[in-house]
Amino acid sequence: MRWPAASVVAGLSLLAGASAAPAQPGDAGAAKPLYDLKCAGCHGEKGDGKGPAAELLDPRPRDFTSGIYKIRTTAGKMPSDQDLFRVVTEGMPGTSMPPWSVLPERDRWNLVAYIKTFAADKFKEPQKKLELPKDVASSEESIRRGKEMFEAIECNKCHGDAGRGDGPSRAELKDEWGHPIRPANLAKRWNFRGGSSRTDIATRIANGVLGTPMPAFLEAVEKPEDVWHLTNYILSLEPDVPAYATLVTGARVTEAIPDDPNADFWLKRPGQHIPLMGQVIVDPRNFNPSIDMVTVRIAYTDTEIAFHLTWDDPTPSKPDGKQTFADVVALQFAPGAEGAAERPYFLMGDQSGGVYQLRWESDRGAVEATANGPAKVARLAASEATGKGVYDKGRYRVVLRRPLAAKDDKRMTFRPAVFLPIAFQAWDGGAGETGTRMSLTSWYYLRLEEPQSVARFVMPPVAALLALGAMLLVVWTANRRGSSGS
Amino acid sequence: MRKGLGAFAVVAAVLAAAAFFGLPSATAQGGGTIEADVKYNGAPVIEKVKVNKDTQKCGNEAVVEKVVVGANKGLANAVVSVPGAKGGKAVKGVIDQQGCKFVPHVVVMSPGELEIKNSDDILHNIHTYSTANPPINKAQPKFRKSMTEKFEKPEIIKVTCDVHSWMLGWVAVTPGPAAVTDGNGVAKLENVPPGKHKVEVWHETLGKQEKEVEVKAGQTTKVSFELKK
Numbered sequence: 048m049r050w051p052a053a054s055v056v057a058g059l060s061l062l063a064g065a066s067a068a069p070a071q072p073g074d075a076g077a078a079k080p081l082y083d084l085k086c087a088g089c090h091g092e093k094g095d096g097k098g099p100a101a102e103l104l105d106p107r108p109r110d111f112t113s114g115i116y117k118i119r120t121t122a123g124k125m126p127s128d129q130d131l132f133r134v135v136t137e138g139m140p141g142t143s144m145p146p147w148s149v150l151p152e153r154d155r156w157n158l159v160a161y162i163k164t165f166a167a168d169k170f171k172e173p174q175k176k177l178e179l180p181k182d183v184a185s186s187e188e189s190i191r192r193g194k195e196m197f198e199a200i201e202c203n204k205c206h207g208d209a210g211r212g213d214g215p216s217r218a219e220l221k222d223e224w225g226h227p228i229r230p231a232n233l234a235k236r237w238n239f240r241g242g243s244s245r246t247d248i249a250t251r252i253a254n255g256v257l258g259t260p261m262p263a264f265l266e267a268v269e270k271p272e273d274v275w276h277l278t279n280y281i282l283s284l285e286p287d288v289p290a291y292a293t294l295v296t297g298a299r300v301t302e303a304i305p306d307d308p309n310a311d312f313w314l315k316r317p318g319q320h321i322p323l324m325g326q327v328i329v330d331p332r333n334f335n336p337s338i339d340m341v342t343v344r345i346a347y348t349d350t351e352i353a354f355h356l357t358w359d360d361p362t363p364s365k366p367d368g369k370q371t372f373a374d375v376v377a378l379q380f381a382p383g384a385e386g387a388a389e390r391p392y393f394l395m396g397d398q399s400g401g402v403y404q405l406r407w408e409s410d411r412g413a414v415e416a417t418a419n420g421p422a423k424v425a426r427l428a429a430s431e432a433t434g435k436g437v438y439d440k441g442r443y444r445v446v447l448r449r450p451l452a453a454k455d456d457k458r459m460t461f462r463p464a465v466f467l468p469i470a471f472q473a474w475d476g477g478a479g480e481t482g483t484r485m486s487l488t489s490w491y492y493l494r495l496e497e498p499q500s501v502a503r504f505v506m507p508p509v510a511a512l513l514a515l516g517a518m519l520l521v522v523w524t525a526n527r528r529g530s531s532g533s
Numbered sequence: 534m535r536k537g538l539g540a541f542a543v544v545a546a547v548l549a550a551a552a553f554f555g556l557p558s559a560t561a562q563g564g565g566t567i568e569a570d571v572k573y574n575g576a577p578v579i580e581k582v583k584v585n586k587d588t589q590k591c592g593n594e595a596v597v598e599k600v601v602v603g604a605n606k607g608l609a610n611a612v613v614s615v616p617g618a619k620g621g622k623a624v625k626g627v628i629d630q631q632g633c634k635f636v637p638h639v640v641v642m643s644p645g646e647l648e649i650k651n652s653d654d655i656l657h658n659i660h661t662y663s664t665a666n667p668p669i670n671k672a673q674p675k676f677r678k679s680m681t682e683k684f685e686k687p688e689i690i691k692v693t694c695d696v697h698s699w700m701l702g703w704v705a706v707t708p709g710p711a712a713v714t715d716g717n718g719v720a721k722l723e724n725v726p727p728g729k730h731k732v733e734v735w736h737e738t739l740g741k742q743e744k745e746v747e748v749k750a751g752q753t754t755k756v757s758f759e760l761k762k
Contacts, residue, residue, distance in 0.1 A: 201696070204696045220698070257668070267677055
C-alpha cells in the first residue's frame, strides 16, 4: 500500500521538473569557465555589466555587482535562486538576453551560484516569498475594476492611456544607472521581461521592477485584490502572442473602399500580423528597433487596391531633421518578379535589380518610390497613390491606395491569383530612426484572392442533379429490360 | 485599600525621583549648542524644466534648485551633523510631495521612520537610491496621503520620483545631532554632548567638509565652513 504514495511523490517531482530547486546548490566554481565563455561578452568578466558588447545593447546587460535585479518573486530586494534560474533558462523577452535552455540544467544552476558571488554580501540576507493576494478570476466586472484602478493609480503616466507605452513621462524615464529606459507596451505582453502569465504580471505590479522606474503597487492599490483586477485588465488589452502571417492575402470586394483607417470596413477584417526586425546589415544599423510588428489588411476592387496598416509607435513625430524624423511605413514590391526565379535583394534592391515602394510618410502622406539599395531611393513624380493616417494613443493606422494597374514599368501592377513578392519596412522617427536605421522584413508573398464568381454555388448542385438524372436513367432502363424479358 | 494606595505612592515617588535624578533620558543632559555657518563662494545653480503633465499641480515650469545661495553667501540645504556624538533627541523624518517638489528639499532624521506625505492629489513614486538601507521604489497614488518607511542605517539618501523626473530630495539619516542650513546658511545643533567632536557638512552637489570643535555645556560654539566650486 505504500508504493502508490511514493510514486505520486515521484510523479509530482517529475512534473515540477525544471522549476524545482536543485537537489544540491549550484557549484559557483564549476561555472566560471562557462560564464566566461557564454556570459562575459555582455555581463563582463567581473560581472559589472561592462562586457565588450554592453555599449551596443539597450536595455544594457545586468550589472551583477549591484545586486539589483528586475525580476523577483521575493518580498525583499534580492531575487530567489529560482528567479535567477528562470531568467537564465527563459531569457528576457524584448532584450538581448537569450534563453539558455540549451545548457544542461546543472550548468544553469551552477551559473546562478556563480552570478550570486558578484554580490555575495547582499545575497546573505534571509529571503521571504512575496505573498500575493488571493487570485481573482477574470470577468467583465474584474476587468472594469482593473481599468478603474489603472486610471486611479495613473498607470497611464508612463504606460499611456491605452497601455501602449506612450505616457507623458516616457521620455524622462531613466534606470538606476541613468540610462534611458522605456515603459512597457502593455498591449504586447509577449515582450514582458519577466514573463506574461497571470502570476508574472500580478507579481510585477505588486513588487515593481527594481532598478527601473516601475514602483511597487501592492500597498498602493485601494484593496490588495486590485492587483488581480489590474492583471485581468492588462490581459484584456490584446490577444496573447499574435499568430504571425506566413502568406499575405488581399480580399476582393465590390463595395467602395473607405479612406478612413478607423472604418468598420477595415477593423472588422482579420489583421495579418507581420513581425519586423532591426536592420543590422548595413551601417548605420538598428540594433534596438522601435517597431517590431505591423498588422496589414488588404482589399481590392476592379480598379484599385488599398492597404490598411496598423503599428504601435509611442510618439507621433514632428520632424526636425536632426534627432526627430518622419514616421514612415513602406510596402515593397518587385515589379515583373512574379514567377521569376529570382527576386531583388530584400533590403531595397541593389544595382542588378530594383524595387518599387508604396510608402506613407507622416510629413508627406502617400509616396511612390523606386530603390536600388537603401542609399538610392527615388521618389516617383506624378504619384497616383493616396493615403490617410491617424494616430491615437500610441498607435498608427494608415490606409494607402493606388490603381491596380501600373501606368509605367517602374510601378507595380497588382494581378490577382498570383504570388507577388512583398516586404515591409517601418521607421519610428521619434526614436531617431531614418535611412538604414529601420525595422524590416525579408520577402513575403502577397496573393490577391481570385474574384469569386457565383459558379461555385451553381455548379455543384447542377452536377449533382445531372448525376441523379443519369442514375435514374440507368435504373429506368434496367427496369424496362427486366419487365420485357419476363 | 490603604495598603494599596501606599504602595502606589511609593512607586510614584520612586519614578519621580528617577526622572529627576537623571535616568538616561532622550535629551542629552547639559549639552551645548553648535551654530554652524556655511558659505559658498559660487553662484546659485537653478535649472528649469518644461512640464508636460499634471500642470495644474506642478505648474508649467519646474524649478530645480541645485545650489541655493542666500544673503552673505550663505549656503542653504546643507546638512550639518555630528556623526560621532551619542545621545540627542530622536528626530522623526517627515517629507511631503507638494507642487511636484519634495518639501523640505533635505530632511534630517534619526535612524527609524520617515513619514512620506503626498499632498498633490496625483501619482508620485518614492524611489530611493540607497546602498546601506534597502532601496525603495513604491507608488503613492493620489488616495494614499501618507506612508511610512524605515531607514535604520546612517546614510544620505537621494530620493526621486520617476513620474516627475525633476523631483529631487535628500534624506539624511544621522545617529547624532544634525540640522539643515536655512536660507542664510545657518544651522543650529542643540543638545550636543560636551567634548571634542568632528562636525561634518554635506551638500548634494558641493560635497563634504569636516572640522573639529569643542562643545561646552550650556554654551554655543560657532563654527564656519566655506564650500568651494
